[in-house]
Amino acid sequence: MAGPLLSSTEKIFILHGVQNDYRSDGRSNIDYRPMELETDVVSHASGSARLRLANTDILVGVKTEIDVPKPDNPGKGKIEFFVDCSANATPEFEGRGGEQLANSISNMMQRAYHTSQAFNLKQLCIFEGKQCWKLYVDILILECGGNLCDAVSLAVKAALFNTRLPFVKAALMDGGNVDLQLSDDPYDSKQLDIGCAPLLVTLCKIGDKCVVDPSAEEESCSVISLVVGVTGNPKFYCTEDTTNILNVECKCSTIGMNGPGSVAPKTLKDAINQGIIAAKCLDEALGKALLRERQETIVMKKHSYGFLK
Amino acid sequence: MPGPDLLSSQGLRLDGRRPNELRRIRCKLGVFTQPDGSAYLEQGNTKVLAAVYGPHQASKSKTSTDGVVVNCQYSMATFSTGERKNRPRGDRKSQEMSLHLRQSLTAAIKTELYPRSQIDVYVEVLQADGGAYCASVNAATLALVDAGIPLKAYACACTASIAWRGSEPEPLVDVGHVEEAAGGVCLTVSSLPSTRSVALLELSHKLHMDYFDVVLSRAMQGCRDIEVILDRAVREHLAEGWTKQDVVTI
């Protein structure tokens, strides 16, 4: 995506701001813009979430399907990411205009969720070697205000948190077929364990410093950006006493670079560390918000706000 | 003419509505900041977002000196239907929808005012539960109003079908997904209710010409009812965004 056109002096102004650790809206280099989250917004999906980060608007729906596991991974389910850049976000995305960007984000997500330390695919197993769940994580980008990767990963984690899989009884029949019995009660379902699910943090290199949560203008000043996928900490996502839950160290599950520029190894290492710290903050804030929302729905019936309020 | 049973013995429809009752419509203008106009509309469980960009300088290949070029894209989120869709757009169905959308909206827009310009209308169906096209037209109209684009009148779309109570025909307004799937007639009408003209009409399944008039008039009535709802939403939006300094009386 080309991003907004800027004059060279505007770029200089942004660049000096980053060097000063004081950006044009008053944030420092490590501050995020305020976000808003709502889960359970699409009734045709098993789980969904909408996240708005300043002008960036992401809607995620998780659909489930029963599938046959891969022969080399009989005990594991499947998860697939699909990103769609809606033309509502910018006319540039019309037709197939957003495909390249969409592919790069979905590949990034796929890589970040690939390791078992990030997302345990075993929980999607129904009957080893025969049947498993396949999760389709469909991401719709409705408005672009910079920093798509981070927003997408947060919305995906929230949607997975919201996802419920119906309980399935599986029995082996003669001839090697599996008989599946789905529970009739829609509330008879299980939640996914997504505590470790990774978040992506984009570090945009402007001048010789890196910033998190770049705005669209800042993105067009940067020659290269680094995307770090960091696994989450389950303790942020459970209500019970957290003492008996292992405090898992955050790990990097993927690193990617976008843009034509290059980075010195020293800057790279600093940036990765900065990304890990930012991811931890994001993870904690997301966990708090999700638990708060769940608490609210227990007290009163959930009122869906969506786009109406 | 034995069709599927769309009416109960009490005269209620499969989802409990009366034959002339619309699904609940809720809508809001100005949901996004970047487009020139945007709107969100729910019609029952069908949910649609529309965004309008322009009028802006037309791209060189499209430019016309007679009037504004209306460019539409209809797209459905992959999670919008019961069965997951593989592609959000580009298939034949959505291309047809884009053309139909353009036809309905061009009838409403005062195109002659803006030569060499272009208006982009993008519709994203978030949830499809019958009548997605109608909801798209209605949402796009609101987005055009939000963008301040001159219209002759509101463009509203509504579907109608027919059911049988005994041997008497009973037209149904605003067909839902269940009724669509049951396989009855479905007449889609997009009209400018205040001028009482029809911009687009599409019929699927067979309908005896004797009953065409009753079904059409029910659909037109539906459009008029929708216009009232849209008009109310526009006025509410104006009242919310209006500040006193706005009015300059000279």
Add this chain to the structure above:
Amino acid sequence: MTGHVSIKLASERVNHCVAANNELPRFYTPGEVISGMQDFMRGHGTYTEDDCLKSSVAGVMQKVNKLICIRPLKSRYVGEIGDVVVGRVLEVQQRRWKIETNSRLDSVLQLSSVNLPGGELRRRSAEDEQMMRKHLQEGDLISAEVQSVFSDGSLSLHTRSLKYGKLVQGTLVKVFPSLIKRRKNHFHNLPCGISVIIGNNGYIWISPQQQDILLEDNKDEIQNYELQPVSRTDRETMARVKNCIAALVASKMMLDDTSIMFAFEESLKYDNVKDLLDPEAMLDIAFLAQHRINTVMED
């Protein structure tokens, strides 16, 4: 060293509406009859059909003698001669620049409508044509005045005054053109020490105040000045003004130097400029600014 992250829930969303007065004007919506034709004249936002004057947009009526217009809540910028605009160069063409001004069509800045170094009454030579990109190139921002409106509605601009021309360091904020009040002056040096250009087209330019005494022909010095870093205090003030404008816009309040200064003064109780990004703080500032405007108007 941890950054600031805040995630709110949709149920905690704030309503930015600060509608000041309860008395609402008469609203017109598309297709609505305004009056019988009698002897009214048809203005913007209206059309005639069946001997009736009807509205084509949703908004409020403005009447000037017999001319009736309906002004929508928001639309693209409709230029008028003498308006001050801020625009961005899209393309360098033969003897003219294409400028993006948030209008329906791209605007034009003719080579003959700019001041070139070396005095006003100079012939534009072929050399000047080749040097056009030196003067203004793609992406550059300018402030200009609308010189004339072509029959298709596109605008011709000029920068033939010292106050117009290329804009250097600063930030651009885009708002709906209908939020800008038409005033005599759109260039303001705010008392807080920075300057804003409130373009009629809804583009607002925030920059540090010019340390004038720049001579036209002292090219090197200008170049130098353009690249000089902006001081931290100026930067903070600029960020505050930017966030205050965003707060006013979220509540759909009209923008001029008064409302921006009111919002700025009210925002000072928030020490950190970044706190103004929070929706609750934005509403608070807009509300207080609106309150002060109401008091001023009552007096």
